[in-house]
Amino acid sequence: MNFLEERILKDGVVKPGNVLKMDTFLNHQLDMQLIDRIGQELASRFQGAGVTKVLTIEVSGIPIACAVGRALGVPVVYAKKSRSINIDGKIYVAEVESYTQGLKNRIIVSKKLLSSRDKVLLVDDILANGYALQGLVSIVEDAGAEVAGVGIAVEKGFQEGGWRIRNLGYRLESVAIIQEMDAKTGKITFGAPNE
Amino acid sequence: MNFLEERILKDGVVKPGNVLKMDTFLNHQLDMQLIDRIGQELASRFQGAGVTKVLTIEVSGIPIACAVGRALGVPVVYAKKSRSINIDGKIYVAEVESYTQGLKNRIIVSKKLLSSRDKVLLVDDILANGYALQGLVSIVEDAGAEVAGVGIAVEKGFQEGGWRIRNLGYRLESVAIIQEMDAKTGKITFGAPNE
Numbered sequence: 001m002n003f004l005e006e007r008i009l010k011d012g013v014v015k016p017g018n019v020l021k022m023d024t025f026l027n028h029q030l031d032m033q034l035i036d037r038i039g040q041e042l043a044s045r046f047q048g049a050g051v052t053k054v055l056t057i058e059v060s061g062i063p064i065a066c067a068v069g070r071a072l073g074v075p076v077v078y079a080k081k082s083r084s085i086n087i088d089g090k091i092y093v094a095e096v097e098s099y100t101q102g103l104k105n106r107i108i109v110s111k112k113l114l115s116s117r118d119k120v121l122l123v124d125d126i127l128a129n130g131y132a133l134q135g136l137v138s139i140v141e142d143a144g145a146e147v148a149g150v151g152i153a154v155e156k157g158f159q160e161g162g163w164r165i166r167n168l169g170y171r172l173e174s175v176a177i178i179q180e181m182d183a184k185t186g187k188i189t190f191g192a193p194n195e
Numbered sequence: 196m197n198f199l200e201e202r203i204l205k206d207g208v209v210k211p212g213n214v215l216k217m218d219t220f221l222n223h224q225l226d227m228q229l230i231d232r233i234g235q236e237l238a239s240r241f242q243g244a245g246v247t248k249v250l251t252i253e254v255s256g257i258p259i260a261c262a263v264g265r266a267l268g269v270p271v272v273y274a275k276k277s278r279s280i281n282i283d284g285k286i287y288v289a290e291v292e293s294y295t296q297g298l299k300n301r302i303i304v305s306k307k308l309l310s311s312r313d314k315v316l317l318v319d320d321i322l323a324n325g326y327a328l329q330g331l332v333s334i335v336e337d338a339g340a341e342v343a344g345v346g347i348a349v350e351k352g353f354q355e356g357g358w359r360i361r362n363l364g365y366r367l368e369s370v371a372i373i374q375e376m377d378a379k380t381g382k383i384t385f386g387a388p389n390e
Contacts (some may be wrong), residue, residue, distance in 0.1 A: 023229075023305060029308045030264065030271040030273075031270055032264045032265040032268075032269075058253070059273075059275075062258060063257060063258075063271075065212065069225065070227045070231065075225060076225040078223065078225060080226075094328070109223075110218060112219070138274060
């Protein structure tokens with residue numbers, strides 16, 4: 001069992017509706033040593049892949065993305081969830097369904113931040129159905145850039161996101177993959193990727 | 196002129212309506228070396244202040260808060276802007292007006308993440324009118340915790356936030372304080388805090 005799986009067993013709480021609360025260490029409250037270790041682990045798996053930029057989506061992907069960007073020595077870009085008056089000019093746009101909020105978000109990235117020369121590593125804290133990642137993939141494609149791969153802290157292997165991303169031909173690396181979890185017993189089982 | 200002031204002169208863009216775009220290095224895209232240096236600078240100013248936790252508010256405060264938390268060796272908590280189904284149980288709540296979005300947000304922090312034993316350093320990327328910070332102060336007070344101080348990357352010295360926070364008796368440290376900026380000429384002038 002690796003360091004993140006151990007931490008999930010220690011502090012993660014399974015709730016009904018396939019919800020895994022990790023708000024004391026991964027989102028809401030951040031254990032920076034853990035976040036940095038996840039960043040270093042993901043960076044080491046994509047070392048040599050020629051990554052020029054890390055791309056994530058606000059909010060909870062940002063700390064992990066920062067740790068990966070630091071470890072790879074590349075800038076981090078986070079897609080924003082709605083058009084603020086602080087973003088003018090040309091933007092890439094994608095529609096993303098939110099699992100936890102039950103609504104559609106428009107995500108945007110300023111065009112000046114991605115170019116056709118970029119090799120982009122997509123990073124997020126949790127992979128469930130993969131909708132957020134699909135939005136990010138679509139933005140990278142709009143920019144004519146290349147997806148170097150996908151780095152995830154916690155993949156819910158019993159949801160379709162991981163399968164979908166791997167089936168599209170992208171290299172997906174998750175530090176922890178949950179194969180089963182049970183809200184009644186609190187039991188969490190880890191495993192290898194579903195091919 | 197310090198490293199952040201130099202970077203703002205180089206890459207910041209003044210827009211009408213007191214907007215300073217720093218989206219190529221401080222928010223939207225993150226220069227991790229710069230972010231880390233800001234974090235180390237703020238951490239060094241509050242070294243010895245007994246900080247047990249860094250508190251910020253989503254979204255753009257998170258990278259700086261992570262860098263400060265890492266440098267001080269304490270956990271980071273970010274207040275969330277709306278109630279998601281992933282937060283149950285007891286929460287602290289404050290109302291915050293958003294300058295850039297022109298609407299009121301409810302910000303929340305899970306009660307289990309702040310206790311009366313905490314000395315909390317409030318961190319944000321930009322200080323303008325100080326509404327977000329006032330919301331965070333109110334949450335720290337609700338928790339019976341102590342505000343150890345306020346650390347800011349870029350303070351707009353010509354808006355009332357800095358004055359307001361210092362007048363409340365809190366120690367406020369900003370890495371760069373903008374005294375004047377002009378959308379027509381693009382000129383930006385830095386200075387010391389307004390007392």
